[in-house]
Amino acid sequence: MTTDLSIRSLTHSFGDRRALDGVSFDVRPGRLTGFVGANGAGKTTTMRAIVGVLAPDAGDITLGGEPMTLERRRRIGYMPEERGLYPNMRIDHQLVYLARILGVPKDEARLRAADLLEGLDLADRAAEPLHTLSLGNQQRVQVAAALIHEPDLLILDEPFSGLDPLAMDALAARLRERAEAGVPVLFSSHQLDMVERLCDDLVVIHEGQVVAAGSAADLREQRAGRRYRIAVSGHPDWDPGAPGMTPVGAESGAVLVDLDEAVDPQALLAAAQADGAVTHFSRAVPSLAELFSEVTR
């Protein structure tokens, strides 16, 4: 099943506070979509609306053009922001229980729970109650709970928080694997470097409104403007010294130059080559952190 998840004009208020204000974006199959925004921007509210835990005041959520019915929602793998499993229940028992609640036959559920726990290095602790595990390991079980019914859509609220770097990489690989199997994956995160490294698509939400959405590469390209990074051998503080070419800073042996509208970037390159060997010449694409601080300003 490869279908788009579409969010259209989602609006919701908590009392007088408008949490979501016409939120619209798409989550495409086969791609990892990062959902970023400051605390209280509306990420969790949006995700809770998608999984049906919260009934939004207005707006449409469709999967493959069809409205979200209970039956479709049950095909979502959901990881809530506040982690939730039974603290006193055996790990394997609760994975099997959740799988069966989600419609997996008993024997199949047992096999999958065992497989997932094996993959998470928790097979030897399967019979222990959840609360005896470290927080990081509880988090892994939570990941297993979201994947146990081989969902058609993954909605993960802060899946990486609380994980050590190794576990983060393992989870990232697993999400990539699900995406490549054609599952739309939406996850929120505060760790912008992680999102930058991992995501194909980005949705940036700010005060209940989507301020940027689309392919991560396109978004950064769009906002790159006319800033260029250039490194001239033997001249770490090279200055083009020409009209319309303004040096704005230097970083690790290269200088950043802003060009006026009228100036051809090739003129900058030519000027640099006249002063020495050019070892680096590129358009300065903003990092996600820069993009984020720009669009949420």
Place this chain on the structure above:
Amino acid sequence: MTARSTLVGLVAGREIGVKLRDKGFLASTAVFVVIIVAAIVVPALIAGGTPEYRVAATADAREVAETAAVLGASESPGVPAAEITVVDAADPAAALDDPEVDAAVSLDGDTVVITGRDGVDGDLEALVGAASSTLAVQRAAAEAGLDAGQVAALTSPEPPRVDLLEPRPDQPVPPQLLVVIFGFLFYFTVLTFGMAIAQSVVEEKSSRVVEILVAALPVRWLLAGKVLGNTLMALGQVVLIVGAGLLGARLIGEGEIVSQALSVSGWFLAFFLVGFLMLACLWAVAGSLAARIEDLQSTTLYMQIAVMAPFFTAVFLQDEGPARVALSYIPLTAPLLMPARVATGDAAAWEPWVALALVVLTAVVLVVVGARLYAGSVLNTAKRMPVTAAWRAGRGR
């Protein structure tokens, strides 16, 4: 799509599984079974059979002792039943050196003397007294020249005939005692499983697992599963304990207790079931209004009162009167008071049906109200929620 009944069954199955693995619950059930069986078996063993006495009699008092033995074995009204063995003795005090001997009977002139160690059993004293007066009457009658028939008429007059206008069925156990036993059993069970529902709800809230569950199945199905699982367990526990008691009674040969208890337990169990269901959803609400397990103390307070009230009214209102009749129709107290009135024979045959219908109707209303309050509050994990806010939030969920 997995069917609703399957999902409700899964939730119920988890509730039951949790209870069956709960050592505290298993221990308390076992203790209760032991108490019930002991309460039936032990008094029967203590009171088992007629008392036996070994009485030493001096030669002149032998007739008195033997007459007492005959009276003790006669089972005539007004005379205690006892099995008396008479042995010969020369000296009453010396006879008591034998630890087997309970008392010695001798004559001091015309006065019958009973010699005991530190006391004489009341039944034995009564029997010896009756024997002594029977002998005195016989002697006086013989002196007056009455024949054997006339003497017999004097000493063993025909007992009175008892005519009953409304004969009460033979009841080996006082029905009041049955009411107290059932009342306590229900009080204990409703409280246990009501709290179990509330705790299960608040555990899911405080551990946030409820958010995953609500994303996967409608809130009301989740509630239905919880109520179903705990109702089955509550009913199972009551049936187990009552069954253990009845089995105990049967094993010690008290078949009459069994048939008496069986004849009233049908109404008790029917009312227990609907009475439990009536309150079950409200127990879930008491759990869902709380944010943490500590809040349960205050959110379940009214529920605890709602369970205590019928128990105490049933125990203290044992005499038929307008208050008892009225309370046996009020849905909160009816589940105990109506079967209690049936047990004491004060209710007409149609009365429990009417009260049962009233309880069922109330249960339907309270289930609807409870489900809405639960739906409105179960996802609010931040803080304790007022009932009114839960009611508003539950609209349309």
